[in-house]
Amino acid sequence: MPQNIISATPSAARLTQSLRDIGYDFVGAVADLIDNSIAASSTEVSVEIEFAGTDSAVYVVDNGCGLTAVEATEALRFGTRRSYALGDLGRYGLGLKTASLSQGRCLTLVSRSSERRRVVRRTLDLDLIGRWDDWVIVENPRDRHSERAESMLGGDAGTVVIWQKLDRVLPASGADGGWAKRRFETLIVKTRQHLAMVFHRFLSGENLAPRVSISVNGEKLMPWDPYVRDEPATQQLDPLEFELSHHTGVSKVQLGRYILPGKRTFSSPDAFDDAAGPLNWNRQQGLYIYRENRLVQWGSWGGTRGIDEHTKLARASIDFDNDLDEIFNINVAKMRVAIPGQLKQMLERPISELCILADRTYRRQDHNDDPSEDRSESKGGSSSNAEVGLALKSAAIQSGHYETLKKIVEVMREQNPEMAAGLGFM
Template sequence: MGKKLKTEEILPSARRTMSAFRNFGYTFSSAVAEIVDNSIEAGANEVNININFDGSDSWITIADNGQGMGLKEITEAMRYGTERKYDSQSLGKFGMGLKTASLSQCRCLTVSSRKSLNTPYITGLCWDYDHIQKTNKWQAIKLKNTELNRKVRKPLMKNTGTVVMWERLDRIAELENPDGKRGEKRLLKMVEDLELHLGMVFHKYLSGEIKRKNLKICINGEKVRPWDPFVRTEEKLDILNPIKIPVKTDKSEAHVILEPFILPKKSDFSSDAAFESASGPHKWNMQQGFYIYRSGRMIQSGGWNRIRASDEHTKYARVMIDFPPELDEMFSIDVAKMRAKIPLQIRDLVKKETEKVVGKAKRAYGADMNTKLKRKISEVINSDEIKKEICKTNNIPKIENNFPKNTSETGGEVITSSTHADPLPVAINSTINQLDVTIPVQFQEIYETEIPDDEYFRLLRAVYDVLMEYSDSAEKKVLKEVFTRIPQFEENVIAKNSYIETI
């Protein structure tokens, strides 16, 4: 037998440790979502969140109808790093969420629970941050029935379940004057954000997609609606083939499911309201990318995890990635369940599949933008003002004859200069009709990136570039003269882009 080790137990400072644990990076919404995770784990199908503004006495309760706890169980639940074992489908991970999430938002956490209706009493324990700072001891405060806040007892009078209560909301009511209108307005905005966040994170549970009883979440009596980032009820949604990626672990082999989607363009949505809803809590550009799920619970909503950059042209691309809890370490899940990394073992494959969906999204975006912008540019180019300026120009080029043949919407050939009194507008319109073919996606991206706030000048620049490409030197001089008469053309196109040929 080996030599027996001499050891000494060194307990962490309660005061310093709890203070550090308050700063795990939770937002208000992600902290509440952590408590909802616990409710789902307890088998609840109904979670009621009540948020009450009363200045410095504001409070929040999160009550569920799941399996309750006795004193022994609630004591273990209040332990930092609870020793309960999580099964392969559990939403829990570290045994820290209840405490770290709650105390990231408040200074007083009370948990009460009722395990059976045959039990006449309700169990309650409290972590009081100020008490810990005063005593520097890991002392949870035991609460008798009569000592429990009425708001905690009321949901458990006729039901089993658990109630979590937050008081002294110092991280939420952090303004100098928490009792004023500004404090109330701030809390109301947080409630709005919370509704969107919970509807997104738990949308698979709220919609019944997860094989269990439909989850119902209410905030101040209002039902939270699920938000599906993939708008799977839309007819024009483009669903690409899902991929099942095997991943080897130390003990076995697990699988990651990757499923790409190209969302419809605005005109293909069932309604304007549906399009606006699909933009999500953070709007289109911020919502593109990976949606990473752990057993159906969303961990990440958008972003490309350094595989590529987000841009306007890929905003319709969204990719679902779902993995089981046994791959937590590979995905580097943090305590707050707010971030994940694509494992090196599958990163190259994910990148390859991402490029496919991104390429298709760019083509869809380009077609959408050209349809809308062709109309805008045509209105300007064919305006009486511009035609008048063109008529002042000698030696009008007939460059449209160099373009590939194109057909109109009615099937007829596009008009050329030989049958039109103003050949330059015809050339420009011919160019516009050919943009889908002649403007590569990468150039469209440059246009949009450099002039993000003005779609009109992006397309006008594209027209200018293609016309210059098809013109000889004499024609280029005439083109430059005519285009510079277009209001704000020089400052918005020529001046901002040094690589455009100047004459």
């Protein structure tokens, strides 16, 4: 090191404590660990959320390629030196540590690699780091949790991640009480819902091979498809593709557009309720953004428009690869992205088209329980003026003349604003 350079190694105790608040919730933290399992070529992942008072723990078990002693130590390094290739779900080399320590003060890896059959154990303990104020890792820890993890592996390759000292999950007082136990029961349900949505493509094997099986506390998850494509009445618009420029070249972004059926045209009331999703109908509308086939953000229109009751049947998918991470400004937790300005402009027209058609479907199927009721304002009409406006927009979209209709609407707004308002064009 040159003489005029001073080493400024950060305080391990202070920095690790700060990194606990990077933005994870419980279900998002579990999902980040499953990213690592998928990256390790796992086909089976099991999550066990175990309530035992202050000794409660979370186990994430996979049958991936496992880790050698050197790899296990490197995996617990903050800002690992490993590089990430196109197609990898990882990004910053922080996910395993920050996700785990956001929920508890102790993280243990128990792993057996496919190359070397010896079990490797490593622990990252914030209490120990705080005591020494150094970046230390415990080698070969022995307690009931690590022993149980080794039994979970059996004689096969794979990895178990254990969370202990769950100070962010358990209450500060009454960790052995009924409230704490009920919280764990709620977390099990929420984890199932979240993982079934975030990893639905991996669970179904959609465009992927092989498919991944995920279970939570013994219950195997079924994929939750935001677009209910198995419903006969679901409408799919033509997919679109856009090109985005970035510092290494040009990459493509895919847009899929779907209009879900109204309540009366779903195959069953239960199917309709299930399609509402964890956030319910209004908040589940919008853009579903996928990075390397993994869902990272959903439940809004990404700043392209606002949430509206009349467009709750509209859902759209956006797919990008990890070479666009900087353009999408993905965060460390891989739970938030920002749609780049150049893409927002390209999305304006196709999203408007989708929402117009979804609005029309909603008004026809959900606004009125009796589809045969005549809502005309005159004997000669079979629809309200607003319905006529929607029909014109829909016809313009389907015939490829939407831009022409927009110009006509601009003239109508100037020359006959009352008529434009009546048709819903204002």
